[in-house]
Amino acid sequence: MPPDSSRPEPPRPGGGHSRTLLRVAGRRAAADGVVSLTLEHPDGRRLPDWAPGAHIDLILPGGMTRQYSLCGDRWDAYTYRVAVLREPGGRGGSAYIHDELRQGDLVAVGGPRNNFPLTPSERYLFIAGGIGITPLLPMVHQAELLGADWKLLYGGRTRDSMAFADQLRVHGDRVTLVPQDESGLPDLPSWLDEPRPRTKVYACGPGPLLEAVEARCAHWPPGLLRTERFVPKVESAPVRDEAFEVRLARHGASVTVTPGVSVLEAVRAAGVNVLSSCEEGTCGTCETGVLEGRPDQRDSILDDDERGAGDCMFICVSRSCGPKLVLDL
Amino acid sequence: MNLSATSPGHDDLPSSDVDPFGHEVLEDPHPFHAELRESGPVVRLTGYDVYAMGRHEQVHAALTDWQNFESGAGVGLSNFRREKPWRPPSLLLEADPPRHDAPRAVLARILGPRALRRLRDAWFADAAALTEQVLRTGEFDAVTSLAEAFPLRVFPDAVGIPEDGRENLLPYGDHLFNAFGPPNDLVRQGNPRIAELSAWVDARCRPGMLDDDGFGAHIWRAAARGDITEAQAPLVVRSLLSAGVDTTVHGLAAVLHAFATHPEQWRRLRRDPSLARVAFDEAVRLESPVQTFFRTAVTDVPIGGTVVEEGSKVLLFLGAANRDPRRWEHPDTFDLARDPSGHVGFGMGIHQCVGQHVARLESEALLTALAERVERIEIAGPVVRHHNNTLRAWRSLPVRVHPA
Numbered sequence: 001m002p003p004d005s006s007r008p009e010p011p012r013p014g015g016g017h018s019r020t021l022l023r024v025a026g027r028r029a030a031a032d033g034v035v036s037l038t039l040e041h042p043d044g045r046r047l048p049d050w051a052p053g054a055h056i057d058l059i060l061p062g063g064m065t066r067q068y069s070l071c072g073d074r075w076d077a078y079t080y081r082v083a084v085l086r087e088p089g090g091r092g093g094s095a096y097i098h099d100e101l102r103q104g105d106l107v108a109v110g111g112p113r114n115n116f117p118l119t120p121s122e123r124y125l126f127i128a129g130g131i132g133i134t135p136l137l138p139m140v141h142q143a144e145l146l147g148a149d150w151k152l153l154y155g156g157r158t159r160d161s162m163a164f165a166d167q168l169r170v171h172g173d174r175v176t177l178v179p180q181d182e183s184g185l186p187d188l189p190s191w192l193d194e195p196r197p198r199t200k201v202y203a204c205g206p207g208p209l210l211e212a213v214e215a216r217c218a219h220w221p222p223g224l225l226r227t228e229r230f231v232p233k234v235e236s237a238p239v240r241d242e243a244f245e246v247r248l249a250r251h252g253a254s255v256t257v258t259p260g261v262s263v264l265e266a267v268r269a270a271g272v273n274v275l276s277s278c279e280e281g282t283c284g285t286c287e288t289g290v291l292e293g294r295p296d297q298r299d300s301i302l303d304d305d306e307r308g309a310g311d312c313m314f315i316c317v318s319r320s321c322g323p324k325l326v327l328d329l
Numbered sequence: 330m331n332l333s334a335t336s337p338g339h340d341d342l343p344s345s346d347v348d349p350f351g352h353e354v355l356e357d358p359h360p361f362h363a364e365l366r367e368s369g370p371v372v373r374l375t376g377y378d379v380y381a382m383g384r385h386e387q388v389h390a391a392l393t394d395w396q397n398f399e400s401g402a403g404v405g406l407s408n409f410r411r412e413k414p415w416r417p418p419s420l421l422l423e424a425d426p427p428r429h430d431a432p433r434a435v436l437a438r439i440l441g442p443r444a445l446r447r448l449r450d451a452w453f454a455d456a457a458a459l460t461e462q463v464l465r466t467g468e469f470d471a472v473t474s475l476a477e478a479f480p481l482r483v484f485p486d487a488v489g490i491p492e493d494g495r496e497n498l499l500p501y502g503d504h505l506f507n508a509f510g511p512p513n514d515l516v517r518q519g520n521p522r523i524a525e526l527s528a529w530v531d532a533r534c535r536p537g538m539l540d541d542d543g544f545g546a547h548i549w550r551a552a553a554r555g556d557i558t559e560a561q562a563p564l565v566v567r568s569l570l571s572a573g574v575d576t577t578v579h580g581l582a583a584v585l586h587a588f589a590t591h592p593e594q595w596r597r598l599r600r601d602p603s604l605a606r607v608a609f610d611e612a613v614r615l616e617s618p619v620q621t622f623f624r625t626a627v628t629d630v631p632i633g634g635t636v637v638e639e640g641s642k643v644l645l646f647l648g649a650a651n652r653d654p655r656r657w658e659h660p661d662t663f664d665l666a667r668d669p670s671g672h673v674g675f676g677m678g679i680h681q682c683v684g685q686h687v688a689r690l691e692s693e694a695l696l697t698a699l700a701e702r703v704e705r706i707e708i709a710g711p712v713v714r715h716h717n718n719t720l721r722a723w724r725s726l727p728v729r730v731h732p733a
């Protein structure tokens with residue numbers, strides 16, 4: 001075959017556009033006001049790998065993007081689990097998930113991405129407030145696997161509102177449950193005022209809890225306290241579920257990216273080869289410079305600052321916030 | 330080649346008594362790879378009592394499936410469950426989650442595409458200077474003068490190790506990749522020097538030895554932040570020095586050989602230098618500098634109509650998968666019109682080569698510099714393969730270049 005002839009690509013195992021749409025495989029009440037969802041690929045494929053502390057974005061109708069920590073089992077490559085607290089004062093994301101999202105529905109997903117990785121230590125103190133237990137659950141599992149010495153201090157409004165408290169019971173006195181209506185607020189001074197040698201503190205929960213933890217740990221050596229805040233993110237620009245235009249600056253061509261087709265596929269269909277490898281936003285091979293427009297980043301690579309810069313994107317999974325993107329291609 | 334239809338204990342499992350680490354296969358692995366792929370999705374290698382996979386579908390799946398195919402028992406023939414490794418296991422290559430997570434996360438950030446942008450201009454300038462230098466001679470060995478010279482010029486500096494003793498890097502890497510195979514003549518040849526080479530490499534992994542702004546210093550900074558432990562830091566630096574040199578050298582030799590033997594593809598690159606990135610991945614697909622890695626079954630894994638028993642070693646032929654006609658059209662052709670995406674030359678999944686962006690940047694710099702200045706590359710003498718148990722490697726690639 002002459003090298004210049006064009007030809008259809010052979011089918012790729014696993015390649016495809018529907019990768020970031022996952023199906024709600026199950027939902028159940030995890031506690032008062034908390035629903036836990038299991039998500040799977042509609043074709044039964046493996047999902048991208050993750051590690052404790054990772055979250056995914058759920059992209060809900062109307063462009064609402066919400067981040068939820070993965071709290072399932074990473075040894076199960078086919079299912080993600082998230083737990084969602086209904087926030088009565090919220091802006092509609094959690095209400096939608098509680099009231100509208102049903103088993104069998106498809107939902108667009110970004111990530112996973114990890115801003116809260118578990119780092120090695122001989123001892124861990126995990127501190128959870130309410131739904132902040134979710135990223136800590138897989139951390140507890142891994143601390144156990146690694147044979148680390150760990151304790152969990154878990155506070156919530158009432159015993160019934162504390163998700164996964166039942167499954168934590170198997171760990172006996174490593175876990176201290178502090179329902180506020182029975183025992184008041186967790187006694188942070190007794191846990192934190194004396195720095196514990198070679199102990200890392202991982203804390204997740206509402207702002208006031210984390211501020212209290214940070215204040216108590218102020219005199220600890222640096223690097224031992226790691227926190228993740230459960231606060232509403234600044235509202236992201238609407239995430240399009242309509243088509244958008246991608247202009248390839250160097251080729252001088254434009255392509256339209258329709259829903260259900262990735263930017264990578266659209267660019268390839270226009271005859272422009274872009275290297276890729278994992279096609280799930282984890283390896284970074286298809287990094288592409290963004291010259292104009294705002295990418296809707298759905299990869300597992302960039303951290304929050306880098307995402308904010310918006311000067312590059314991974315076109316196997318990421319899309320556009322607006323009607324037009326200009327790429328350095 | 331003795332491929333019998335069945336293997337004892339497995340009704341339909343094909344087997345082979347070929348030695349994939351024998352010199353005949355190392356010189357030209359393709360006939361054996363073809364037999365392997367055609368025999369079935371899983372083949373028993375009777376000489377080593379291990380399973381083998383050569384088709385893209387199964388190799389890709391097994392590489393991705395860390396849950397069932399672990400790396401922690403070693404990615405060579407030796408089973409760390411029973412045998413003591415010759416050096417402390419790599420925290421990247423020879424570790425599984427959760428122990429693999431933190432070292433991988435640290436290194437992925439330091440070697441990520443965004444972090445490498447600061448090196449780009451300097452590496453392109455270095456590649457231009459090296460190209461000017463070889464052009465003055467006209468005829469030279471592309472292995473020593475380009476494929477080895479360029480990585481050795483830019484990579485140790487990027488890691489931040491001192492100048493002295495850098496000639497140890499290649500023999501160290503060569504032995505390391507031999508040691509993934511059986512203890513054959515190739516390993517025996519390397520054994521006498523390995524204590525000395527290991528000691529030299531290990532000494533370079535300490536903070537006092539490392540330049541302030543290199544990858545190595547960044548690894549130690551991650552340890553100071555607590556992202557990895559102080560005990561892990563030198564082993565993570567060691568991973569750079571182990572896996573970052575020979576692999577790139579042979580990848581570059583592969584792409585240079587491909588261009589020297591496919592002049593029409595060279596013309597094509599010269600017309601469109603942006604194809605440099607595709608060219609390197611296409612060469613990595615075609616030649617697969619890393620030919621094989623082992624995994625160990627964590628449980629009984631049903632695959633391809635058989636069951637790979639818990640604890641057994643599985644030899645994954647990346648090179649065979651990258652030329653599987655089930656996945657690639659005209660797989661033996663070097664073709665810049667092809668999209669090589671999805672090749673497993675860098676592995677796949679959580680262990681996928683963490684330095685792949687470094688290798689791509691090195692090759693992009695070198696190919697861009699050559700494409701600008703060289704009209705034609707041609708083979709000027711007999712090419713000689715270098716045998717290694719894991720690497721598809723080169724000893725000599727005499728070329729003649731015609732300046733543009």
